[in-house]
Amino acid sequence: GAGVSQSPSNKVTEKGKDVELRCDPISGHTALYWYRQSLGQGLEFLIYFQGNSAPDKSGLPSDRFSAERTGGSVSTLTIQRTQQEDSAVYLCASLLTGGTTVKEQFFGPGTRLTVL
Amino acid sequence: DAKTTQPPSMDCAEGRAANLPCNHSTISGNEYVYWYRQIHSQGPQYIIHGLKNNETNEMASLIITEDRKSSTLILPHATLRDTAVYYCIVRVRQGGSEKLVFGKGTKLTVNP
Numbered sequence: 001g002a003g004v005s006q007s008p009s010n011k012v013t014e015k016g017k018d019v020e021l022r023c024d025p026i027s028g029h030t031a032l033y034w035y036r037q038s039l040g041q042g043l044e045f046l047i048y049f050q051g052n053s054a055p056d057k058s059g060l061p062s063d064r065f066s067a068e069r070t071g072g073s074v075s076t077l078t079i080q081r082t083q084q085e086d087s088a089v090y091l092c093a094s095l096l097t098g099g100t101t102v103k104e105q106f107f108g109p110g111t112r113l114t115v116l
Numbered sequence: 117d118a119k120t121t122q123p124p125s126m127d128c129a130e131g132r133a134a135n136l137p138c139n140h141s142t143i144s145g146n147e148y149v150y151w152y153r154q155i156h157s158q159g160p161q162y163i164i165h166g167l168k169n170n171e172t173n174e175m176a177s178l179i180i181t182e183d184r185k186s187s188t189l190i191l192p193h194a195t196l197r198d199t200a201v202y203y204c205i206v207r208v209r210q211g212g213s214e215k216l217v218f219g220k221g222t223k224l225t226v227n228p
Contacts, residue, residue: 004159033215042203043160043218056215091159104150105216107159 004108006092012114013082021077021111025094032075033093033105034067043091049075050097082115089113120204122222128198130228134191138204141185148207149180150216151189153200160203163189194226 005024013019025032034046045059049069060066064082069075079086089112093105121139128134140149148167152160164171164178166187171178177190191198203221207214 035218042220043216045215045217048215056210059215093159104162104165106162109159 004092004094004106006090006108006111008111009109010112010114012116014116015084016081018078018080019082019113021079021090021113023075023077023092023094023108025073025075025092026096026106027073028096029094029106030072030097031095031105032069033095034075034077035091035093036061036088037091037110038088046077046090079113082113084115087113087115119217120206120219122202122204122219124220125223125225127225127227128191128194130196130226131193134189134194134198134224134226136189136191136202136204136222136224137186138188139186140204140206143184143206145184146209149178149184149187150205150207151176151178152203152205152216153198154203154221155197155200163202165207194224196226196228198224199226200224 004026007022030051032049035043036046037043047067048056064080067077089110091107091110093107095105096103148165150165151163153163154160164173164176166178166180180187201221201223203218205216205218208217
């Protein structure tokens, strides 16, 4: 595809339920990021995948949050036992790494999660 | 992590230059300054980045002070479509990881 895609675009769930958010990065991009954006706030880093290296999970807010990246491509962010404070837009970005040129992250449109 | 400070909001007249300031006084020598913008309900869009030298592309110019403690994004001829939240960001590299540390940004409103 031409850009980063995310699904679903909107997700409404009840408190306590688990949710899975999907990100399809740009083909060939080796790095993938998840960010969270609460209403009226800037983006908050959650997790970073780079090739086969161990992911940087330093931004995950609790152990209810986890993410996987299968085959170096698609990523899934899972939130277990959702809470109302988890309501936010979850953004995925990918980046082509390698070489000496500094490159930019390309962002998807985000998934708006609402926990009732 | 280096943090950035931006004014929460700015206004600009259509056709005039928009100058958006950013302070990053704790930036390290190898940390790049990036600018992104986010139009309502969309993902952030890359604008420009720099390390030491001033940079220019088809969207904007980036002026970085000699001490690298601040920078200014310049949109030379603002249009209504430039209304967005503009984020000044430092790219942090730690070990094998790198990430963009976002602040709250500046909401730029371009007025007709």
